Structures are given as structure tokens and as C-alpha cells.
Amino acid sequence: MTSLALCTINSSTRSIARLCRVSHSAHGTADVHSFVARYSTLRNCSASLPRGKCSFIKTGTRQMCQSSPRRISLGRYGKGVFLAAGAAAVTGVLAAGVSHFQRAEMATKISRVEEEDGDIRERCKSFMSPPVTDIKLLEQRKDEMSTRMEMLIMETQSAFCRALEQVDGGSFRVDRWSRKEGGGGISCVMQDGKIFEKAGVNVSVVYGNLTEEAARQMRSRGKILKGKDGKLPFRAMGVSSVIHPKNPHIPTVHFNYRYFEIEEADGTKQWWFGGGTDLTPVYIDLEDATHFHKTLKEACDKHHPKYYPDFKKWCDNYFYIRHRGETRGIGGIFFDDLDSPDQDEVFNFVRSCAKTVVPCYLPIVYKHLNDSFTPEEKDWQQVRRGRYVEFNLVYDRGVKFGLATPGSRIESILMSLPLTARWEYMHEPTKGTKEAEMLEILRNPKQWI
């Protein structure tokens, strides 16, 4: 009989692996490696859950860490919005339309108090670096969404970096940078590690003024934003990450969660969230794919039953290398311009997503840590890395916008590119091989759950 580990993380946002080890050791059964290596039996081991304990429960038990279910109202989420101000961390896209939907039953709602209590200064201690915004200011504005989101993205960066350091044994280089026009960021990069060829986790918090035209381009719902003397104060923030492992049996992962607000002349604040997490394996592993999508679906289902199917589709449409007729990977979720039913509800959804990045990915890393591979498998990985570069430089709107924006921190935008990549003329895998199987999936996106 399989068993499930339901482990939770306290508000000091240590990495799941570290916490799980502590919790698990407390049970006196195994170390973290054997623990997370059995991730297929570990569906609900989630870094997203607050102040709990790690314990084993029977298969089939639902995740129990949310507060009681309640109705919430969800309005529409629109077709697109676009911003990558200063760094690729803060980015959005126009993508294929997603149908609007109505008020719906929600499974649960994570209580804000449960997630965000604790002294701000105390929470900051676990970060990779002090937050971009001065801690005193964050304390003064602790109920504002920009503060809550900055704390979330800093916590997400920290949790993910710690989990990766744990598995790799290496350390992230941490670079703080500032933006002349306002704000800055924290870029964490581990390069040529034992496990990771290149791992980047970037936070940015930028602000300043936009022209009405720039604001219009960013939010393409046809809404005209009126600024004071043509200027619109904005604030944008996000966390983004791309992890390229060395072993071709460990997939590349990408995630990005962002928040945007613009103030109109009459003082009205326009705000919206965007984000997503997606996986790019070199070889398909059905168990990994199912685990990844199921973990995301569970996070989505807590907020709206249509989120996962709609955002999964949006993801497949967005991460599409049109000139190749292939998706970049096996997808995940992607959404943008999300501003309903209300700020609290959307933030709770974004938080749920951000909290899944470790449980989505780390178990897959541990599972394949010691997989052997051939030079041919490494070559195929390098060819797929080339395709990753093609997508990021040709299509990714965040990258494109960032590169075109004066004052952007180019190294933070392009840290998403792999350390190494390869372009072979007329590369086409032989029929019946594992490489051909992977390509077939990329050419015909599947439903994984």
C-alpha cells in the first residue's frame, strides 16, 4: 500500500526538503533523499501549506491544510496584458483567449491570516537577501497588496533556492541590483553545480511612471487608462525562475508569478496578477508528467474548477515554438490579467500556485538524481536546449519586452538561457526512439490527468 506524506511549512519559509527531513526524521524512518525520491507516493507533500507538520497518511486522502470551504465570486479573466518592467521576473503576455466564467463553487479558501501572520522583520530573515523595499516601509504598509506580494515572491525565491541548494550541495550567488527609474531586484543564480547546469531565481520590484501608450500596451483589454498629465504611476513585481539540470533525465522547470498595479488620474488603482509553472522534459516520464500536472491542478482546484483546464490550455498555447510546430515542453499552467473576483481571492490563488513550485519539481529532481545517461541522450538534451533558447529569444514577450526596455538588467532577463545549447541541421529523431516519442508529445499536447 502506498502512503502519502502531508507535510507543511511554517511561516519562516524554509525549504520543503529541509523541513521534510526534520519532520521525517522526527518519525525516525528515513532521510530526505529516500523520502522525496518516493515522490510518487507523496502527492500532497506541499511547501504551500502553513505552519503544519509532516506526517504520513493513506492514499486517497485529500489535502487537508486549508481552512473551511466557502463560496467566492470569480469574474472574467481577460485575453492579455503585458509587462516586463526592468526584468523578466515581471512579465505577461497576450495569449490565446480563454473563455470567461461565472461565479462558481470553490473547494476551499486559504485563510489570509493563516498564511501571512508573523512579524515582517522576522519573516525577512529567511530570505536570500533583504527585500527590495525597505523593511520599515513594508511594516508600515503591511496590509497593502504590494507588500503582501513582495513578501510572497521573496518567500518563494527563498524556498525554491534553499530546496535546490539542498539537492545540489552548491550555493546560489545572490546579486542585488537597483533600477535607476525606481526599484530593483534580487537575482539568485547557481551555475555549473553538481546537479544544475544553470539555475536562476529572480525577484524584481519596480516602480515609476508609464506613458498612457505604454500602459495601454501593457493592458490590452481595450481599456484606456487616464493618467495625470499623461503619466501613470505603476508598481510591478514578480518572481521568476528557470532551472536547467545537467542530467537529461531531470526536466527543466520554469515558473513566474507577478503582480501589477497602475494608478489613474482619479486615484483609481488598476491591478492584476499573472503567472504560471511549466515543465520541459528532455525525455517523457509519464509519472513525472502526471505528478507535475496533478500538483498544479490541486492548487488550482482549491480556487476554481476551471482554472486548471483553462490555464493548462493557455500554457500549451503560449509556450509554443510556432516555426517548429512544437510546444516548448509539456506545459503546466499559465494565466494573465487576472483581477477578479477580488484582490484577496486572486492573491490567494497566486499564493497557492507559488507554493506548489517546490512540490511540483523537487520530487522529480530527486527521483532522477542518479539516472545514468548516454552521450546521445546528452546530445538530445542539448538540441532541446536550443529550442528553449529559440522560444525565449523569439517568442517570450517578457524577454522581448525586457531586451527592448532601456535600463533593464539584461543578465537577469537572460539568466533563463541554458549554460549550453546545440543546433544540429535537420535534426530528426529516428522513428520509434525515445526522442521521437518526446517530439510527438511536443507536437501534440496531451492531457496528463
Place this chain on the structure above:
Amino acid sequence: MTSLALCTINSSTRSIARLCRVSHSAHGTADVHSFVARYSTLRNCSASLPRGKCSFIKTGTRQMCQSSPRRISLGRYGKGVFLAAGAAAVTGVLAAGVSHFQRAEMATKISRVEEEDGDIRERCKSFMSPPVTDIKLLEQRKDEMSTRMEMLIMETQSAFCRALEQVDGGSFRVDRWSRKEGGGGISCVMQDGKIFEKAGVNVSVVYGNLTEEAARQMRSRGKILKGKDGKLPFRAMGVSSVIHPKNPHIPTVHFNYRYFEIEEADGTKQWWFGGGTDLTPVYIDLEDATHFHKTLKEACDKHHPKYYPDFKKWCDNYFYIRHRGETRGIGGIFFDDLDSPDQDEVFNFVRSCAKTVVPCYLPIVYKHLNDSFTPEEKDWQQVRRGRYVEFNLVYDRGVKFGLATPGSRIESILMSLPLTARWEYMHEPTKGTKEAEMLEILRNPKQWI
């Protein structure tokens, strides 16, 4: 005392190296390797010159293979034009404006008869593949510019490929492809050779109908082209090449020469030429840089004294990686939308340029053939390759247009990408190193002659 080799090529377009070897051997002095390795004493060894012999003359003697000087009229060449129909071989760009110039003295003019005599069917025998257009049609239309240009691009492909095969010892893979909408191409690629990591030489000859809007975008001089029922028949052709050697001391070279014509409703034919050759060294070698630019300048000076300085500047402006604040390489020449003083004159200029690709590059290859290199030098090459990819995918208009055009042959467009590339986070060479010296040059384009 240094000596110069004045060698010429007969109309069967064998490669310069091969011919030089034959000619040189006839003098009983040395083999091709020692011959071309001394390229710095070999300024006028040109594949561009017709039906001559290879012989040694004293330094300081001017190139003697053109017919007598005459005056020609040169009108303006405009700011930009853009077409990359079906493959990157046929590509153009908008670039920084170049001042117009007036009627001027020309050093020489190559006689059309001298360059292009010989039976078409006979000339085709030296090609890498039969031409894209049926030979019978070419014979019927032998005086038309489209035929003369197709023969030139086929000859250029062949001469360059043979010269590269000669030095590498490997063979080009030759792929013929057709375009559903009309025309096709011949892609020659050598991959993972002894000397060349990836060498691609592509010819395309495409035709069909353009919408007025598409035609307007292609030719952005503000001229409105009137089509019959909104349609404009067009024909575009070109040869393009990118060569990435393995040894970091052998630079990457790129060239592209192209011709377009569009027929308006009243039967008027609009036509123009574009092209250029540029060098991307990993480490700077002043002698190489001087040789490369001097060879191009000599080809330009035969046609107009302002061509080299203007097209050199245009090249530096075009091959600029804006987000890095670096040029891609040390430039060369680049021009577009060239349609004056008349078709013959512009064709003669383009032919002179196309004929310089072998003498510009091959001597540099031979010179560095046996240079040793360290793993660190290889790494720096890989980082520079990454920048090459960035330019090609983010800025190159031919690539961008090709990728966005349905029916394009993607493999022919992306064969310009290196086999391998590298992206290191925050890579910055140490002050005083050869890498820092190279970067300094890329950040501040120089006059090489």
C-alpha cells in the same frame, strides 16, 4: 621582399584554393596550404576575376584584372528595404540611413561579357546542384537580370563550398528544397567537420504574389506599389552563408547577396539589390581584420569611393546587439535597397562583392588552421557564439521575417546558428586579457584601414 599572387578564376567557378593550387603548382613553388597561409602577402588573390591565370607579382602592383576604367553614374541608395521570402538567403533590412551621393569617378568597371560568357549549361556543371530554375528557362532568359543573378549566386555557393571542402577535407550535404508558393533553394551544410563546426551556404530563388501591404513593408522608401487586383508578382533570390569554425582563432564569417524584383500593375518592374560580408572573430588579429576590410574596400572602390566607408558604417550599425551594447563582430560591409545608377552597374558591384568572399576569408582560415588553443579560449568562443545566437534570433530581420513567414524552410534559416553555444551569467572578461581586448573592440567599432 613580399610577393603578391594575382590569381584568377575561369568561368567554370572552381574554388580559389583549388585553382590556386593548380596554378601555383604549375609554377613549381609550393602547395596550396603554404600558399594561402601567407595570405598577408597575397592581397590580390581574388576569386572574383575572370578567366585568368595565377601568377606572382611584386608588392604594390594594383589588381589588374578589370577592364579599362570608365565613368559611371550612381544615384542614391536608400534607407531600407526588407524581404526574406522563404529563406534567410533572401533577406534585407532597415538600417541606419546612408547619405546619398552623386555621380562619381569609378576606378574600373568589370565588363559584363568578360564575366558572364560561357554556355549556361556548361557553367551549371560546376554548381553544387542544378540551379533552382530549369536550365532551359535560364537559357531562354539568359540576358534577364534574374538569370544573371541566379547564375552568380549559384557560382558563389559553389566557389565558397569547394574552397571550404578543400580546407576541411569534408563534404557538404546538399539539400534541394521547393517552396509550395513558388521556387525553392539549395542548402549546403557541413556539420562537425575537421575544421568547421558548422558551415552553411544557402541559395534560394523564390517567386509568387505579394499583397500591396507586404510589398510596402518590403520596400520602405515610402513608395506605394500598385498591384493588379491588389497583387504584385515578385521574384527574390539570394545566397547567404554563415561559417562557424571549431578553432577559436578562426573567425566566423557571414555573407549574403540578394536581388528582388516586383512587377506593378502597369508592367513597371521595381528591382533592387542588397548584401554584405562581415567577420566575427573570437580574438582580434589585426592582420586578419585589415586583410578582410582591405579586400572588401578594394571590391567597393572599383565601383564607388563612398561604397566602402558608407557600407562599413551601415554594417556596424546593423550587426549591433543593442541589449549588450556590442557589435556582433568587427563588421565588413552591408547595403540594401541599391537600385542605381542602373541594373548593370549595381549587378557588377554585387558581383564584385560576391567574388570577394573566398579571398576575404579563406586566407584567414589557412593562417590559423593549426593554432593551438586552451579550454578557456574555447569557452570564450562559446560565449561569443551565444551572442551570435542572440543577434540572429532577436535582431536579424531576415531570420525574424523567415520565422514568421508560413512556408519558410526553417532549417535553411536557422542553419546560421552555431552547433554549440554558451550563456554564462554575468560573464565579464578580466581587464587586460585578450577577451577584454576583443570586447572593447566590439563596444567601440574601429576603422580597420
